[in-house]
Amino acid sequence: MSIRVEAAGPGARRRWDDWVARAAAAMPLHYLGPLRVLERATGATLYPLVGYRGEEPVGLFPAFVTRRGPLAHVTSPPEGHGVAALGPVLLPGGTTKQRTREHRHREFVGGCLDWLDDHVSPDAVTVRTTTGYDDVRPFVWAGFEATLDYTYLLDIDRDDEALLGGMSRSLRRTLRDADEFDCEIHEGGRPAARRIVRHAVERYADLGEPYYGASPSLVADLYRAAPAGSVRAYACTVDGRVEGGLVTFEHDETVTWWQGGAKPAVSIPVNDLVTWHVVRDARDRGYTRYDLFGAGSPRTADYKSQFGPRIDRVFNLRRTSGPYRAAEELYGRVPTRALGVVGW
Template sequence: MTIDVKEADDSTLERWNSFVDESKETTPFHRREALTHLAETANAEVRFLVGYKGQEPVGIFPIFETTKGPFRMVYSPPPHLEVYYLGPALLNFSKLKQRKAERRHRSFIDGCLSWIDDEIDPHYVDVRTVDGYTDLRPFSWNGFDVSPSYTYILDLTEDDLLMQFSRDARSNVRNRDDDCTIREAGVEGIEAVIGQIQNRHAAQDKEYRIDPAFVTELYERLPEGCVRPYVCERDGEILGGMVTLEGDDTIYRWQGGAKHDLDVPINDLLDWHIIRDARERGLTRYDLVGANLPRLCRYKSKFGPEPVAYHTVQRKATRMQAVTGVYRRLPSALRVVSE
């Protein structure tokens, strides 16, 4: 089976978002306007790959090309921008029998990787897929290392979601402080939420590479309702907040929920409000975005979600493996100097 993989021309780019809407394996970051914004921020070149069976599109694969020193690298998504999943997404597979679907899928990924090798010849490739993209064998068969990471998914179709919560979470949302108001707050909310996270990271001497301007630009570029900044306020003061992303059937708990020392269970109230809002809009999944750190799992697991795997696939050229090995063997002081 031959799948023809091409880089999207201007005409195809006009149709790109319709491909995103048709696939069940895409996120808001797969949209053209988001990809362009990521490329500009990461100082990378975004390449829009599309696979065809005849005239029928069978998959899309947005990738980012960049260089560091002598090395050419391909990412999907680009690093350090708080984008957790991207990678390939399949189209027009639902009616195919298993054997034909597997052949088409493998041919699509083979074609994409051949295009990447022919056009870019990278020393390093790093791809993180969405949780719905579950068959990673075509990458393994092409010599990639495949490793799982985890997120939490809460099924919003359950009749009584509150009963899945832990006792303390149920108590917090049932006995909420009536003086607190939760609302969508637009750019004001983005500035408050991202500012809190920046301050939290700075206090812990940790790196956090996005800022309110980055999120605001995403808010303005994406369709209305795709980025939703929620805040919890009391007496006109914003106590905390959450910036969510929304696409297809899923709402993503993207940024926010900074730890605080107040006497109000701000994050519990925010999560419960977001869950109810999403259900009213007909969404069926709440992705709590990340279930890899024990200290964060302790909080997120109290809503009764299921841990679900997504995957990272990586490949390093021999030259880069050798350089990385030498770098890791350097004393830590020398590594700091070299950076």
């Protein structure tokens, strides 16, 4: 039985969140509420694609379409808004046969791309996968360029001593003395998420560095739209003032570092202490993995590797048309003040 792909109608949209909850590789932003928030924030058009085998869903692919002049660009996630991963996810099926699973996967991806070709005619398709979606061959076979990127995963279903034993000596010493630092770490709600991200924006500005994360208002809106408890905010305060923190995602067995973690302005090792708090809190609530979400630069790797994680991979997938590549080349040559003339 072949796979058919459709854009989710009213009935499928009512069931969408139940399907996301079954997909191990999904993240909270795959739920329909956050997808709608991203649609409004980006000005893109959302197409929540569903692949069916008969009447049984086998995969989900939230695709966002933006148009610049005559060119259409499909992205998942939308670019430039601090959402680093989204893309397709597969739902568990009844078969254990590798060949059958791979065949369904390839049909699902091919069906999604055919649907986009028929209904959007995209000049470019850009996808960044989640850590659980690690077989991108169907995209490569469909003509996509796959670029490898990395993240760190920390297995957290261990006691404190086992976790500390895998960390660097200096970090271990810091965390053993955590009670000596004059700060308070607590989980807050939506206002805390907004304040943590605002602090990160301010710190990047103070340091003269560009900020590429999500805006405070977008984080607050996504926090409100996501299922309760799937986005959490952990703030570190010193004398009542927020001096750092993390906003995290939770899905299946994994907690993920999402926003925050800027270099603190105080001498307290805020990021070390908040990360340790998040790891232990997640473990105590039954989660087994912590995704430090990013290991692609030397500076990031130097810091995050001290927690003793293992390396994992994610993929950037891209396919472009000739006109789109020509427009990109023109975009690179045209002065910024003239870009509005060509619709960019």
